[in-house]
Amino acid sequence: MRLSNPGVRLVWPGRSTLNRAPLGELRQRRGSDGRVRLIHGDNAGALRVLAQSGVKVALAYLDPPFFTGREHTLVERREGRTDPRTRAHAFDDRWESLEAYLESLVERLALTRDLLLPEGCLVLHVDPRTSHYLKVLCDEVFGGASFASEIVWRYRRWPAKTRNFQRVHDVLLRYVRDPGAVPRFRQLYEPLAASTLATWGDRKQRAVVDASGRRLRSSSTAEATPGTPLGDVWDIGIVAPVAKERTGYPTQKPEALLERLITSCTDPGDLVLDPYHGSGTTSAVCARLGRRVIGVDANRRAITIARRRLAALDVDPLEERLIEPDEAAPSATTHDEIGLSEAG
């Protein structure tokens, strides 16, 4: 049975309705390669401006703060070494309440939904402490029929001292914009299990069915199998402290994870959006895979780290700053812009 528009809705006291804030504007700061746009500013304002300019994306990947109740700091890592002198504020994940957190996300989910192509999709990356609330909110924003997958990203990490099972997974909720459209989707494969290989070998199997379509048995073909279609539980390592891709930005996600999403949900040349861009994992992967990308982050240092990461791939991203409508002196340097070396 398919869910369409559920009558179930998550409510909380004081839940606000749509925010019709006035529009800001984007001001170009530096860079020349329009295939990679980095926007410094609050993503809600940036998403509104992008919608106004008619931007449409094939994939939006959202990796917001996880409601950890902590302030996250960064220590930059360059040429394989961390430099403790660069320790700085990265982003604040302290919220007045769970309701305030959900309120912030649901607004941004709706703004992002409106930027998707009909065949496009949104992937929201959260953790199991909030994913159940967010799935209900996504059903509300998209309609239940748009739910496509709940991907479990399973990783290994240093065990925590806890009288509980170790928490070793994140949740990625994927929703398509228009469930009636043929979705962008490229089938990826994973290796066959050892037991399957032992029984069936590495040739493609063809199902033999009877007149009513009932499967009777399988027969081997001469063709080599590409593996088994990729499932929704992904075993991918976290970014190790010594990994080459590590930037020192907190909560940095592995390129291998983004590579899977981008390869399966977009075609070369497509536009990808990451409104919680951080160290620029999405942009780095898009640049390598020939996708265009827009990354937004409220933290000036995140933008600088992403730009350096892209420079290592010979990309000079087009950098813009969101000027909010109530900003008095648009060209003034903010406090956030001070304190991180722009060199390199």
Ligand SMILES: C[S@@+](CC[C@H](N)C(=O)[O-])C[C@H]1O[C@@H](n2cnc3c(N)ncnc32)[C@H](O)[C@@H]1O
């Ligand atoms: C979990 S991190 C993203 C990490 C990223 N995926 C990576 O691999 O580096 C979340 C990012 O969202 C940014 N952020 C949080 N709230 C924001 C907002 N309202 N507008 C723009 N950026 C925001 C933070 O500054 C932070 O860099």
